Amino acid sequence: MDVEQVQTVVNEVGADYFPIKLVEEIAEAGERNNLTDEELEKLVLKVKEAYEREEVEPGESVGTIAAQSVGEPGTQMTMRTFHYAGVVELNVTLGLPRLIEVVDARKKISTPTMDIYFTDEFKNDEEFIRKMGNKIGKITLNDVIKNFNVNYMDNVITAEIDQDILDERRLEISEVTGEIEKTFKHVTINNNLLSFETTFSNDEEKIQQGIRELRLLADKIRDLQISGVKGIGKVVIRHEQNEWVIHTEGSNIGAILKIPGVDIVRTTTNDIFEIEKVLGIEAARNAIIHELYTTMEEQGLSVDIRHIMLVADMMTSDGTVKSIGRHGISGEKSSVLARAAFEETGKHLLNASIRGEVDHLTGIIENVIVGQPIPHGTGSVGINMKKID
């Protein structure tokens, strides 16, 4: 039984709003059971009945119910952070703090992380992925040197590049020395040995300042970045479900997606603003849904995804990610009284009086304040007078 045939039947009974997937499923079932045309129509009618039963009725308070459905489990959440096993640990904010972060649409989230997946060609190539990990992850000079010594007598800092670490990190010594020479002027490189000098002479008067200078230089040397993608710190390479995955501390999805071999479909970040910037608002909406849902699920709380979808829809409805709160959705309500009732009462009342705003009492909160039946549910019906000539 082909899909088009079913689609015509569906259209005939007036159920043209069925999703394609549902139509396909009906077709499949019809095929399997060898339904006659008559039986098919009966089936479609039954499906229509079931479909309509599942629909939200017009006038249902979906917003309030979504708020309650997300808010109540939120009270049971506890602070917990998650640790990846391994030498280098990654900290990821989870639980209530993470939930608040997403809903508040913070620009700077506390622990941005990425999960980088690779295309089929590379996903089991450990050597390639380790190399990638080192290219992506931040390596400072401090990570690859040993015998770091600050000599206050001669105003000299000496260090030695550790070849073993270079091998492990799959770095060439020339990459390291090149970066050093580019940054520091007074440096002598002798094979693995490094020697830095300050610009200061051994002038007695300046000796005190010289020590300070030397210390600053020492910090600068240690913090010199040798490789890595901007915005990304540590990386953890793990073998998960028959493939190698890189988890990062810090996020820069724009740069990562440009790296050849990275699977641009599965690679994600938990930074919603970055997703919005790179992949667009629809992707940001999906990221919000995913983040909220997994955060709740991880705590053992199950919230119907449609409530969360409504939250995400509200946050992204005008093309940018808005927070839920006084800087976002609640701050954009048209009613003065509703805004004043939420937060920053004085500010809203003052501004309204300056502009001479009129509150038309069309919302819920305004009418609760004034003491009228709310324009919702049983309060949404009224009598309209019709003039008869």
Add this chain to the structure above:
Amino acid sequence: MVTVKIYINGKLIGTTDEPEAFLEEVKAKRRSNELTHELNITFYEENNEIFIFTDPGRARRPVVIVENGQSMLTDEIIDQVAEGKMKWFDLIHEGIIEYIDAEEEENAYIAMFEEDLTPEHTHLEIDPSTMLGICAGIIPYANHNSSPRNTMEAGMTKQALGLYVSNYNLRTDTRAHLLHQPQMPIVKTKSMVSTEYDKRPSGQNFVVAILSYQGCNMEDALVMNKAALERGLGRSSFFRSYEASERRYPGGQEDHFEYPENMVRGYRSEEVYKNLDEDGLINPEVTVTSGDVLIGKTSPPRFLEDVDEFGTVAERRRETSVTVRHGEHGIVDKVMLTETIEGSKLAKVKVRDHRQPEYGDKFASRHGQKGVLGLIVPQENMPFNEEGMCPDLMINPHAIPSRMSIGQIIEMLAGKAGCMEGERVDGTPFTGVPEEEIKRLLKENGFETHGREQLYNGITGERFNAEIFVGVAYYQKLHHMTSDKVYARSRGPVQVLTRQPTEGRAREGGLRFGEMERDCLIAHGAALALKERLLDESDKYEALICGDCGRLAVRDKIRDRTYCAICGETETFPIEISYAFKLLLDELKSLCISPNLVLEDKA
């Protein structure tokens, strides 16, 4: 060599190169009484810091000092203490026992028992149960309980009613509870000896069966035997003292204790004064209820020039009597007349209320097992054993497994054994009478060692299929009682400012229909139910609005007309708003914001 910093009470005062020697020296001086015994010293090796603390408010506890694996508390010294030659503070001054705080504990290696001592040990517990404080020390077999239950019990035992002082009859505490027949617990602990718990007990020994009774003990409810309650189990008194004094005012006037005449301003009904004597005081053993006057008192008028209708300055005194609190009742227990420091008359009246356990009263065992009374069963309907004995209390079996308060099970067994032996059982944590011994005692007295008994259904007389665990546990009545809390209101007082109902039981207030409750009605779309709750049942107000300017208009009742204070004689319209909203409009006006209402026909 590392230099170690030394801090006293968190302030850096010096350094040492020999921290170990310094530490030893300070400790030795403290033990030899050269330094105060209230000082504690700790060495944090990883930070190279020595902390010395002397400030108040640290939690400290005594332990026996151990040197070279030998306890300083020798048998010889114990004998001397037993003979009364040495007292507690002698032991401290002699360097036998010392108090350590939480910091010093970090450097200590404390043995539980003397047999365990090795040369590495620095201290020895006087008894393992000295780890526990006063409240937790009351719990028998605490070592068998899960720690949250012990914590809960330590909190709850403070709420237990008992014999709080022995001179309660002479005191006038504002509030006091007294348990009528407090008993010493059959299962005691060693801590109780030091705290003299037996002299001020706060509970009674209940015969407890662990079984369900018609589901009336689900969710931690308790089912009690009516006959046991009538015999005085869990009975208590509540005392409240009221007082008033004849204050003197500048200008030579003063309050008077008297039977107020009906002239006084604020005169209540004649009814409430009926028990007062001529001196304005009530008599002992009079039954009183809320609103009744205990001390009749009048005060001089607040403003001296109080002109009455005839233009004369008549002294109208104010009624300032002391009445029984709202929602309370009782019997006058004592009336006292004395004088204040200033020498004016002072009266105190103590009212007593008899409290037989009723539904909703809270009880708890000593293992964090709390519950409220859910059913009172006549004795003839209680389950009974073959000797015809029935329990005082039935708790639900579900109360035990998830909470793991095994201590209660052992206490019940021990209590049962103790009852049969006619002796009290030592249930001290870690060192109490062991389970095997209790089982032996039970067996000797003809009981099963597991404590379960064959019981018969009190209603049908049938034998229960399962054997029921029965034992004796010490239960405490906690001071959360129904009669202090039951409350309902239909109409009542409102606040002056907002005209919304007052808050709280004592003010005969309403029950708040809060934000979250409001959200629920919104979610249901119950617009009119919501309006009823928030407006009609609260601060409904009919305001007059000027049709021209939209501001509040005025009704002149004398001339029976309405007008707008700004526009003059204009058409006005009555609207139904909440008084709180009218107040908001007024407050906005006081902030130089003029809100106008645009009126429309009702849809």
